[in-house]
Amino acid sequence: MIIIIFFIVHWYASIFVQSFFYHRYTAHRHFFMSRNSEKFFYISSFIIHGSSYMSPYAYGVMHRLHHLHTDTKEDPHSPIDNQGFWATMWQTRNSYHRIFTGVTIFDDKLAKDLPRWEAFDRIAHTWPTRVGWIIVYLLFYIAFASAWWMFLFLPITVIMCTFQGTVINWWAHKYGYVSFPMKNTSKNIIPVDLFFVGDAYHNNHHKFPGRPNNSHFWFEIDLTYQVTRLLGKVKVIKWKNQ
Numbered sequence: 001m002i003i004i005i006f007f008i009v010h011w012y013a014s015i016f017v018q019s020f021f022y023h024r025y026t027a028h029r030h031f032f033m034s035r036n037s038e039k040f041f042y043i044s045s046f047i048i049h050g051s052s053y054m055s056p057y058a059y060g061v062m063h064r065l066h067h068l069h070t071d072t073k074e075d076p077h078s079p080i081d082n083q084g085f086w087a088t089m090w091q092t093r094n095s096y097h098r099i100f101t102g103v104t105i106f107d108d109k110l111a112k113d114l115p116r117w118e119a120f121d122r123i124a125h126t127w128p129t130r131v132g133w134i135i136v137y138l139l140f141y142i143a144f145a146s147a148w149w150m151f152l153f154l155p156i157t158v159i160m161c162t163f164q165g166t167v168i169n170w171w172a173h174k175y176g177y178v179s180f181p182m183k184n185t186s187k188n189i190i191p192v193d194l195f196f197v198g199d200a201y202h203n204n205h206h207k208f209p210g211r212p213n214n215s216h217f218w219f220e221i222d223l224t225y226q227v228t229r230l231l232g233k234v235k236v237i238k239w240k241n242q
C-alpha cells in the first residue's frame, strides 16, 4: 500500500512541478517569482524528479522550439511520422540532450529569461547522481513492496518526468478532441483532466500559449492554474499584469 501511495503522490508532485515551474513559468513566463522562490522550485524539481531531473533551461528552449516549429522537421518532439510512444520519447531525449550539451544552434531570443543554475546542475544533472536516485528508489521498493507486481511501477518512478512529458507531447498530438482547429495536430487529451493537472488541454494551449488558464469549457479543470491563483494570493508568484 505504501508503494501505491508513494507512486500516486510522486506522480502528482512530478506533473505539477513540470506544469507549474517548467512549462508555465520557465518556458512561457505566464507569471513572475522572486529569485529565492525560483531557487526553491529549482531545488524542489530536483528532489521530486530525482533520476529523471531535467535542466529547466534546456526544457525551456526545447519547449519554445516545439511551439515555434510544431509538427515540422524542426520540432524537437512530434509524432507526425506516425511514430510510436517510445520512439517519440527517444526523439525527445535526443533533442533535449543536444540542447543541453550546446549542439543545437538556436536564436538567443529563445533562451530569454530562462532560469539557469550551472553550479547546481553540475551535481544534479550527472549520471552518478541519477544512479544514486535509482538506488534510493530500489531500496525503497524493496523495503515497502508487499507484492511482486508493485515493482512494475519502478521503471516509471525512475523516468517519471520524461515519461509524463512524453505522454502529453505524444498523446496530445495524436488522440483527443479539438476545440480550436489549427494547422498543427494538437488535441485536448481528456475532457476532465484528473491526471495531468491541466496540461492535457494541449489544443487550447497551442491556440492560446500566453494564457495561464488552459481550460475553455466549463468541464475542463485546470488544476495548475487554480493552484497558481492561490500562490498569487499569498504572493509567491506575481501575475504579469499586476
Ligand SMILES: [Zn+2]
Pocket: 066, 070, 169, 173, 186, 202, 206
Ligand atoms: Zn504541442
Ligand SMILES: [Zn+2]
Pocket: 023, 027, 028, 063, 067, 205, 209
Ligand atoms: Zn507550452
